Each structure stands twice: as C-alpha cells, then as structure tokens.
Amino acid sequence: MEFSSNIKKLVMLVNVTNSPTESEAAEDAHQAMLNISIPQTLKYSGVRTQSGTDIECSANETILCDLGNPFKSDQKASLIIIFETSGITLFTEQITSQLQLSTISEQTDLLPVPVTLNVKNTVLTMFSLEKQVMDTSFSGSVIGESAMNSTRDVGSPLEFVFRVQVLGEPLGDLGRLVIDFEWPFAVSNGKWLLYLTEIVIRGQSESHCVPPGKIVNYLNLTLSKEGTKRNKREVESVYPHAEASVTVLTTRKVPQFLDCWRQTALCQSFSCPLSNMSTQVEVRVRARLWNSTLLEDYAKALRVEVKGKATLRLLTDKPAIKMENHTREFTVNVDPVLGEEKPYEVPLWIIIVAAVAGILLLGIISLILWKCGFFRRASRREMYEAKSQKAEIKIQPSETERLTEEF
Incomplete structure (x- = not known):
C-alpha cells in the first residue's frame, strides 16, 4: 500500500x-x-x-x-x-x-x-524558491582576478532563498533530505559567470554547506556584506565610469541565453544535505555576478539570461520510504547599465584628417569664388567716370522745337 x-x-x-x-x-x-x-x-x-x-x-x-x-x-x-x-x-x-x-x-x-x-x-514535502527570477546589471571596467581582494570586487550580489518543509512527522534517523544543484559557474569559454561565495543552512541551527572540490569561494576572497541592493556610492567606487572626450555607444544586439542544457554555460553539480532540520529549513545560496566577463564578452548584448536549477530528493536506505523529487529552476536577468556600455573612442588620426580635409575644402571653395570675381571690388576712378557720364546726358528736343529752329 x-x-x-x-x-x-x-x-x-x-x-x-x-x-x-x-x-x-x-x-x-x-x-x-x-x-x-x-x-x-x-x-x-x-x-x-x-x-x-x-x-x-x-x-x-x-x-x-x-x-x-x-x-x-x-x-x-x-x-x-x-x-x-x-x-x-x-x-x-x-x-x-x-x-x-x-x-x-x-x-x-x-x-x-x-x-x-x-x-x-x-514523504510529503514542499520545496519553494523565494524569487525564481532575479534582475541585476553590470557596468564599469574590467578587473583581473589578481586585483580582487574581496567578493565586492567580483560584481553584483545575488541571493537565492530556498525553503523546505516536511508535511508530517520528521524523518529522524530514517533518512535525510538533500538539495542537488546544477550551478552555472562559467561561460562556455571558461570565464567566470556566477561566483559562489557562501551557502547558509538555517534549520534547528545554522550551518554552512561546503561541498567537496572547492566549489564555494574558489579564490578565497574576503566575504563582503551580502545584499541584493547597493547604494550609489558603492556602485561608483567598485565600478568606475569609463571616461572619454568623444564616445559613441555601440549598438545592442540580441539577448544571450546561458544555461547547461544548451551548453552555453559550464555547470557544476554539487549537493547540500539538510542534516540539521526537523520539519522545515531555509537555504540561502549567495553568489556574485562576474562583472568582468559580462563587460568583455557580452557588452553588446541586449540582455543576458542565466539559468540553473535545484532538486530536492530523499536519501535513505529504507525501501519502504520514498519521496517524489521536486525541481525548481532559477533565472538571472542581467542588463547593461543604460549609458554605461563600452564606449567607442574615435582615433586621433581620424580627427586630424577630418580637420585638415575641412580646411582644404574651405580653401578650394574660396579659390573658386575668387576666380569668379566674388571678392573683386570696383575702383574709385571707375565710379567717378560712371557718375560724370550720367551727368552729361541731355534731354532730346521734341519734333516741334526742332522744326522751329530750322525756320
């Protein structure tokens, strides 16, 4: 039964x-x-x-x-x-x-x-994700791994909150629940994408999930205070705006989709056992978006959509106990900050050539106008001769006056 x-x-x-x-x-x-x-x-x-x-x-x-x-x-x-x-x-x-x-x-x-x-x-359970779709952005300049000291240098913070509830009595020693993750940690060329910083499990007590293989905080960066919101001063200090005297914003192209199923992202599979839970537990997965990768490879994208998933399963050696697996997908929508796309700087030689060409064109036009007499002025002698000629013009006599003079 x-x-x-x-x-x-x-x-x-x-x-x-x-x-x-x-x-x-x-x-x-x-x-x-x-x-x-x-x-x-x-x-x-x-x-x-x-x-x-x-x-x-x-x-x-x-x-x-x-x-x-x-x-x-x-x-x-x-x-x-x-x-x-x-x-x-x-x-x-x-x-x-x-x-x-x-x-x-x-x-x-x-x-x-x-x-x-x-x-x-x-075993009846409930497995939920607080936000299945998260929105974030990237901007600023590229920072190398060697220049990074804390997780704040990596990029925008992300936090996924998973909640698990057992409907009924606790499992006790009969088994335990496990969350399996498929995590998009890098893009297809091996550059970092979602950098895991910390996994906190809050059940009867608080603990950390540390999977084998140095999956969490691979670079041993100092953990900054996590949060999904940053103030303006922090954004400006971490990602300085690029400056240029002459800039042209590049045209955005189509959206980019990064996930494991289309092999457009590299994923790590790891598990977090929920060993300190009674009937409910909360799992907070904290990560940082790798800002430099987005600037280098996806600055022209309209939007970058990153997908991963987590599956809740039962781990037990009792054949009479079973549970249906529950899978939850999560999505991160990444947009470039408006007006912060990588600018195109006009080379100096183009500016010089354009200025010289403008001067030459102006000279040629001026020469043509001069040849046509546009700039020639009349002399005073010619003006006086024209006036005296006008003054010597006499009124011609009428036919009656001329006949009278003849007689």
Missing part, C-alpha cells in the same frame, strides 16, 4: 459466505460471529454492510461482529471495516490482522485467516 500523511482512513473489505462444498451440504450456522484483531497502528472507526443485512459490531481489544442467528445456508455478507490511520508512522513497514469465524454449529474447518498489508510511506 502506498501511504502518505494525507491518508486518514483505511478500510478492510470482508466477505463471509455459507456455501456448500463438494462433500457437505450447507447448513444454518447458529450464533455466527466474526472476530477481527485490531493492529496496534490502527484505530477502529466503524463498520458498513453491503449485503443489506443488519450486522452489528463492537470493538474492545478486538472487533466482534454478530453475523446473525442463524447465518443461513447459501447466505453471503460483505462488511467494510473502517480504521483510522493515526498510529501509522514512518517506522511502520507492515500492518497485520487476523480474522476468525466462530459458530456453535458443528464446523471443523474454521481456521483463522491472516491479513497482511505492506506499507510504503511517501
């Missing part, structure tokens, strides 16, 4: 018949009784009949049902015995009971019938 804490009741179906055999005919059974032993893990709740007959049952140390007086020949009766499951625990592997018929009539083959129920416990 597959059992979980959600199952509150169990039923036992019992069929009783008084049928003839090949050697003997069926006879009425007087004062026929059914005795059912109650398992220690179950509690008697009630009985129902399916045959339409009125059968009464009482429970003390055992369940005693009066089948009728008499229980007639060729008669059949079906009973549903209802039990409460309050006594079943993770330690329960098997439930046994015994059924015994009795009658004052002569019958020698009424042997006890054992009933065995194998229990497979299913």
